[in-house]
Amino acid sequence: MKRRGERGPFSGVRLVTSVALAGALFAGCTSAASDSSDGDTSGPSPTAAPVKPVSLSLSVDEGAQDVAPGQLFSATAADGTITEASLVGTHGTVVEGGITEDGSAWESAEPLGYGKTYTLEATATGEDGKPVTDSSTFTTATPSQTLSVSMNVQDGQEVGVGMPLIFTFSGDVPDKAAAEKALRVTTEPRTEGAFHWFTDDQATWRPKDYWQPGTTVSADAMIYGKHLGGGTFGAEDKAADLTIGDKVVAIADGGTHHMRVYVNDQEVRRMPISMGKPSSSTPNGTYTVMSEHNGYTMDSSTYGVDIDSSQGYRLWVEYAVRMSYSGIFYHSAPWSVGYQGNTNTSHGCINLSPENAAWLMENSQPGDVITVQNAGEQTLEPTDGWSVWQLSWEDWVAGSAE
Incomplete structure (x- = not known):
């Protein structure tokens, strides 16, 4: 195939065509002029593209050491197809794998072992019909x-x-x-x-x-x-x-001493509550429900307050749902029903009547959201429980490693 620039603009076929056209202008379009042609208008025949041999490449170098065994191992053929391939450990393990649908590659389908030696071998055939084989023996890493x-x-x-x-x-x-x-x-x-x-x-x-x-x-x-x-x-x-599941959001208000529960943005229940007293106010913020318990012992020593101290306690409750690592729960509190709806008296938890606590736990699940507001001067830390909504999106993304 000729490349542009190998011949001048007035040479070869172009020159012959120009002369023939000039003759036609003087003689007119007569049959005699047409008959004088020898009829050969085929021009130079195109040159066939060369048949390429296959180019075979393996994803791991011969003799490589400390190779991560969890990566994909492959053999890839350019200008040809993989006809067979294998990845075998010197300890006898044959690694599962397969040839891709278009035949251009073989890929492993399972991870390798740590501190083992393997050989990746593949054969591919190119457009010229000639096979090519390559292999690579390597050793995987031994972790510290x-x-x-x-x-x-x-x-x-x-x-x-x-x-x-x-x-x-x-x-x-x-x-x-x-x-x-x-x-x-x-x-x-x-x-x-x-x-x-x-x-x-x-x-x-x-x-x-x-x-x-x-x-x-x-x-x-x-x-x-x-x-x-x-x-x-x-x-x-x-x-x-x-x-x-459904969008379940509860808002506990320390000013009104009530909790409103919304399901899919519709208010479904309003319940009287008692939250933390001024000396141990419930931190304001957005909590995420962590775990639910039928029968739970509330123990102040789990967050550093001895049960024998004036602020200590050890109480069994029928319904309890954890909201933080620091011991904030909503739970049934039959002893504080008289205060629920009017006074904050707890050690920081959200007190509910047994009936309301049972209803909320039945209609709630881990991952639901509880927002506490107007409860005092404390603020929920984003590290206290699954309280991820305490961070803005900008602050959240800033904590990524990438």
Whole structure:
């Protein structure tokens, strides 16, 4: 095939065409002039494109050491197709994998073991019909330590619209950005959200705004074989699928001494309450329901107040729902029914009658939202429980590792 610039603008076919056109102008369009042509108008035949050999590449170099075993291993063919491939450990393990639908690659389908040697081998055939084989033998990393991870949600659980997704590692994470890449939150419909690190061992994901009821969520901690920095690797993966339930929001007002409960933005119940007395006021802020208990012993020593002190207590209650790490609950309090609706007398919890506490717990679930207002001078800390809504979106995003 000729390239532009190899021949002048008045050479070859172009020159012959110009001469023939000039003759036609003087002689006119006669059959004799047409008959004088030899009839060969085919011009130069196109040159066929060269047949390319296959280019085969492997995703890991020969002799590589300390390879992260949780990554994807592959063989890729350009200008050809993979005909066979394998990834086999010297200890005899054959790693599962398969050729892609278009035949351009083979990809592994399971992670490798730590501190093992493997050989990746593949054969591909190019457009020229000639096969090419390549192989690479490498060794995976041996961790200096491994970290496991737990989540605050269970597979199949339904949760409220305020639920954060908390990934707690068994130790400090050296490379938080690497950890975030191994943590995945998938939603339908798509929901904007981000991670925030309150501590070096805990990554919390929350949506920008409350979840939309009916949203399905998949939380995946795909940490096995992933390098988390400083020779630290993930020990095993964790996953949970959950659903967002109705929007249940309660507003507890220390000025009116009542709680209003809204379901999907419609008020459904107004209940008298008694919150923390001035010396132990309930912190103002937006709480997220953490856990529910039928039969619970309220013990002041769990947050540092001896039960024998003047402010200490140890009481069994029939219905109790945790709202913070520091011991704020809403719970049944038959002893304070006379104060509910008019006076704040508790040690910080929200006191309800047994009937109202039972109703609220029956119609609520972890992840629901409770806002406390006009309760005193204290303010809820965003680190106290799942109180992620105490931070603005800008402050929340600023706590991400990426």
